Amino acid sequence: MKIDYSLESENHLQHYLIERSQKGDRKAQGELYHLYVKNMYNICRRMMGNDDDASDVLQDAFVHAFSKLNKLNDKELFPGWLKRIVLNHCIDALRKRKQFEMFENKEVEDEGNENSDWSGYQIKRILKAMDNISVGYRTVLNLYVFEGYDHQEISEILNISTSTSRAQYSKAKEKIRQVLSINVN
Template structure:
């Protein structure tokens, strides 16, 4: 992050800590895209991702006065978002049974959608169709940069279980995408 961006972020966080709604809106606009991507990958569904994202921002802005080092706002927010995703996954696991709805429709790409967008949607759809445990480990390891030891601590599983879930996730995605390895 460039020095002038750090200064802007510090200024916005300080304003938020004083209860400035405009500053909250500006910080929200700066981070909503990246945080939505985390929620979308972890939650597997667009509506769930949006709900968790909003809850995470509410938590962040409600407790922003506890943030000591304004420069770390992005990392602090990311941790809140991931925790909200993990809590929502745990809650969903407790509230639902093994009955899952599967929709067998495929979105038709528009003419403007280029090849990369189409491929990215296929990968995201494949990730959505793997088990919740595999998806969670895959996201934490591949996209969020946690190692298997950290994932084990976060999820309350062993390091080897995390590695096994990650391997299983990759295998299932390859199979879903019909990728020969």
């Protein structure tokens, strides 16, 4: 039986870097940054809708994370903890720019499997189309499809009702379909 130690050594490296970073080691912080920057940038890019804003928010989020790193007791929670900080910074930045607007909607009919419509499209085309929809739609779509939150969690994160989350998601899908059909024809 062959044992794969790569995950164990990855976790050990992450724990070591977190420990050193908590003690103010800038080099360890840089290494930790490089381990997570690509994934966190992708979150920022999808949420913010452009490269410049995504880069700005990403930097602010990492600065915040490193300043609060001493409060993280369980090093295993670091990836999720960092992701939540990044998402919160994105949402805060959108709110500050007054770009973030949620519209309370009446209940939206349940469409069954909410992810079924996406299987026919290439992910790059969808991501590009997402840049052309409203921030509110894009935010709910990102949180639901890419970050894996359910509508109850999204409602808590964004301070909206679950029916508004469902409505925004439904409208986001429709807008994406419209943008994709325009780009195809």
